[in-house]
Amino acid sequence: MPRASEFLSYVNASPSPYHAVQTTKKMLVSAGFKEINERENWESKLEKGSKYFVTRNGSSIIAFGIGAKWAPGNGISIVGAHTDSPTFRVKPKSKKTNAGYHQVGIETYGGGLWHTWFDRDLSVAGRVYIKEQERYVPKLIKVDKPILRIPTLAIHLDREVNNKLEFNKETHLTPILGLAEQQLNGDKATNNEEGSENDFSSFESIDQRHEPEFLKLIAQEAGVSSVSDIQDFELVLYDTQKSVVGGLKDEFIYSPRLDNLCSSYCAIQGLINSVEDSNSLENETGIRMACLFDHEEIGSASAQGADSNMILAMVNRLATFGGQSTLSTPYETYSKSFLVSADMAHAVHPNYEAKHESNHRPQMNKGPTIKINANQRYATNSPGNVLLKAVADKAKVPLQMFVVRNDSPCGSTIGPILASKTGIRTLDIGNAQLSMHSAREICGSHDVDYAVDLFDSFYQNYSQLEEQILVD
Numbered sequence: 001m002p003r004a005s006e007f008l009s010y011v012n013a014s015p016s017p018y019h020a021v022q023t024t025k026k027m028l029v030s031a032g033f034k035e036i037n038e039r040e041n042w043e044s045k046l047e048k049g050s051k052y053f054v055t056r057n058g059s060s061i062i063a064f065g066i067g068a069k070w071a072p073g074n075g076i077s078i079v080g081a082h083t084d085s086p087t088f089r090v091k092p093k094s095k096k097t098n099a100g101y102h103q104v105g106i107e108t109y110g111g112g113l114w115h116t117w118f119d120r121d122l123s124v125a126g127r128v129y130i131k132e133q134e135r136y137v138p139k140l141i142k143v144d145k146p147i148l149r150i151p152t153l154a155i156h157l158d159r160e161v162n163n164k165l166e167f168n169k170e171t172h173l174t175p176i177l178g179l180a181e182q183q184l185n186g187d188k189a190t191n192n193e194e195g196s197e198n199d200f201s202s203f204e205s206i207d208q209r210h211e212p213e214f215l216k217l218i219a220q221e222a223g224v225s226s227v228s229d230i231q232d233f234e235l236v237l238y239d240t241q242k243s244v245v246g247g248l249k250d251e252f253i254y255s256p257r258l259d260n261l262c263s264s265y266c267a268i269q270g271l272i273n274s275v276e277d278s279n280s281l282e283n284e285t286g287i288r289m290a291c292l293f294d295h296e297e298i299g300s301a302s303a304q305g306a307d308s309n310m311i312l313a314m315v316n317r318l319a320t321f322g323g324q325s326t327l328s329t330p331y332e333t334y335s336k337s338f339l340v341s342a343d344m345a346h347a348v349h350p351n352y353e354a355k356h357e358s359n360h361r362p363q364m365n366k367g368p369t370i371k372i373n374a375n376q377r378y379a380t381n382s383p384g385n386v387l388l389k390a391v392a393d394k395a396k397v398p399l400q401m402f403v404v405r406n407d408s409p410c411g412s413t414i415g416p417i418l419a420s421k422t423g424i425r426t427l428d429i430g431n432a433q434l435s436m437h438s439a440r441e442i443c444g445s446h447d448v449d450y451a452v453d454l455f456d457s458f459y460q461n462y463s464q465l466e467e468q469i470l471v472d
Helices: 002-012 017-030 212-222 258-274 310-319 329-336 382-395 414-422 445-466
Strands: 051-056 060-066 076-082 087-098 101-109 122-132 135-142 176-179 230-239 244-246 252-255 287-293 338-342 369-371 400-402 425-430 432-434 441-444
Touching: 002 244, 002 252, 002 258, 002 445, 017 051, 017 060, 017 122, 017 135, 017 258, 017 287, 060 258, 060 310, 076 258, 076 310, 076 414, 076 445, 101 212, 122 212, 135 212, 212 230, 252 258, 252 445, 258 287, 258 338, 258 432, 258 441, 258 445, 287 310, 287 445, 310 329, 310 414, 338 382, 338 414, 338 445, 382 425, 382 445, 414 425, 441 445
Parallel strands: 076 287, 076 338, 338 425, 369 400
Antiparallel strands: 051 060, 060 287, 087 101, 087 230, 101 176, 122 135, 122 230, 244 252, 252 441, 369 425, 432 441
C-alpha cells in the first residue's frame, strides 16, 4: 500500500493548515509545478501545457495544469477540499497559572469531539511571525515532542462520569504546560513594563501575554535567539501520536485530521498523476485544477476560505488566458466546468447502525461515497452522478452513495458554497470514515488508492465526457 504510506507521511507532516500547504507545495514542486503569486500579472508567466500553483495566506493553495489546446472560455475540471480540521488554537493572551500549574489558554476551533482530546500527548504547531531587520517574516514551527496535556478528572472524584460526561469548554479543557513552583526550567524572561517613550507598544509585550518558557521553546523552533524577535503567532494543538496503518490485515488508517487531509492528499496526488507524463496535457483542451481551502470547519467565510473570492479570482484570470476573449468568456468557462467537492463521508458504525439510513450505509474500503441531500446540504445532482459513474467506470473504482436519515441533521461542505458562488456544476464525494472530528479517526487504507485513481480519471477524461452529458 504505497499510497497509504505516502499519505501517512503527508498527514504526519501537516499538523496545521500552514504545514498542509507547505507539504503540498513540496509534492507539487517535485512534480514540476511552478509557483506564481496573486500579486503579479500572469499573462507573461503562464504557458499552455505547463503546471502551476498559487497560495493565499499560507493556508490555502490552488494547483493547475493548462492544456496545450486550451482556449479562452473552455472548461476547468476541479477537485476541491480543505486543509483545516477541528482543534484548539492558542489564545492571544495564553498565560495562565492555577493550583500550582502553568497552563496555556486555548480556543476551540470547529466542531470537535472535544472529550477525545483528554489524556492525549499534545504539542503545538503553526505560523510564527519573526522580525528580521526591517522585515516581518512568517516561519512555520512544529514542536515535535509532548508539552501539553488535558487531564481527565479521576473517577473517584466523579462517580457518574461513565454515565454522563460533562465538561465546560472554557474551564475544563485548558491544557497543563508544567509546574509553576519549578518555574519550568530556568530563569524567566524579564518584562519591560517601564521604559522610555521610544519603547511604547500598542500591545502588551509578548512575554506578558504568554508564559516565557513557552515562548523560549517557540523561539528555538523558529530558529531565533531571542523571544523579542517573536512578533505574533497562530498556533494550534496537535496530537503527537503518529498516524499509522492498523487493523487485522492493515485495512485501516488510524490518524488525526483525516477530515479532510485525506481528501486533500488524494486531490493533489490525483492531479499530479494526471499530468506526470510529458505529453499528458498535449491534447487537453481544458485546465485541470485542485483547490485546498482553509476554514471549512468554521463556515469558509474568510479571505482564504471557499466562500472568499479565491476561486473566482483564479477562474477569471485563467478563463481569458491564451487568446481572444470577451466579457462573456469567464461565464462560458464557469458553465463548462465541473467541481468535485471532496470531503470525508460517514461510514456505517457497527455499534450505531440505526444512525444510518437503511439503504445508504457506506463501508470503508468499498470506494468513495457520493453524498446526496434533497435540501442541498450537498450539491450532487443527476448530471454529476452520470459524470462520476463514467469516470469511475474508466478507472474501475467502485462508488457508494450516502443519504442522511430524515430524522437526523445533515452536515455540509464547500460544495454548495462554491456551486452557489460560481454556478459551476458540483458533486459532493468523500471516503468513508469513523470517528469524524475525533482527535483520532479511522478510514480505509485501500480507499486512498480508490480516491487517487478516481480523481486521476476525472482529470484525464472530463473534457471529453463534458461534451457527452447534455445539461443546460
